[in-house]
Amino acid sequence: MTTMEFFGCTLIAFGPPFAMFCLLIAKDPIRIIIMISAAFFWLMSLLLSSILWTVVVPLKDYLSFGVTFSILFQELFRYIFYRVLRKAEPGLSKVSEVGTPSGSTSTNNRTQLAFVSGLGFGIMSGAFSVTNILADSIGPGTVGIYGDSQYFFLCSSFTTLAFILLHTLWGVIFSKACDNRNYVLIAYVLATHFIVSAITFMNQNQWYLISIPLIYTVTALTTVLAFHCAGGSIGSLKRAFSRQ
Structure with a gap:
């Protein structure tokens, strides 16, 4: 039973991202490299957050302190990676043109690269x-016995999926905002990152029925905004569905 729960929760958290990787990234080596590089930059933000949390001993016991600076470092490194991509853009264009038939254009435009990095x-x-x-979910099966929620693993998986999707959407919005120097969109990314992270504090009291809907509401709103930033519109959706 615990093994089934392990695989079920794993597929909930990483199934949709894995599908996006297979469909949109796996066939393009440039995109694979960019995605791995972006993951490395996120690791660098985690390293700085860990160093700060270790050094500032008096605030170690305050979870909000660690979360606040973790978010700030993540968004800082998102901007640094954005700048790196812009510097590397000419080289990426030349590399992506190798083996491409003459007259065709590269598919690695800025929005797609922002999606991959996100x-x-x-x-x-x-x-x-x-x-x-x-x-822990693979056993022994003790969740719920000591007052814990039996939905802990399931809700953790849905929360993780939401954050993966949000990071992807934030990447698209943030890139568009930096290109256009739209500080309102940058503030939106930073604010929603703080808001969603704050919502997860409800899980300490097992308020999953409140936290999960709120997180996915923010995810839905961010999806609409990212779609708009990527150049989408109602008309483009109608044209896409009419081709089906």
Whole structure:
């Protein structure tokens, strides 16, 4: 039973991101490299957060302190990686043109690269968030006996999936905001990152019926905004469905 729960929760958390990777990234080596590089930059933000948490001893016991600076470092490294991508853009264009038929254009435009880098951030964030939880889910089956919620693993998986999707969407919005110097969109990314992280504090009291819907409401709103930032519209959706 615990093995079934392990695989079920793993597929909930990483099934959709894995599908996005297979469909949109796996066939392009440039995108794979960018995704891995983005994951490395997220790891660097985690390293700085860990160093700060270790050095500032008086605030170690305050979870909000660690979360606040973790978010700030993540968004800082998102911006640094954005700048790295912009510097590497000419080289990426030349590399992607190798083997491409003459007259065709590269598919690695800025929005797609922002999507790939955001997914790299999200997958690495999700891996560090839920790996230990999934390891515990495989046994022994003791969750719920000592007053814990029997839905802990399931809700943790849904929360992890939301954060992976949000990082992907934040990557698209943040890139568009930096290109256009739209500080409102940058503030939106930072604010929603803080808000969603704060919502997860409800899980300490097992308020999953409140936290999960709120997180996915923010995810839905961010999806609409990211779709708009990527150049989507109602008309483009109608045209896409009409081709089906």
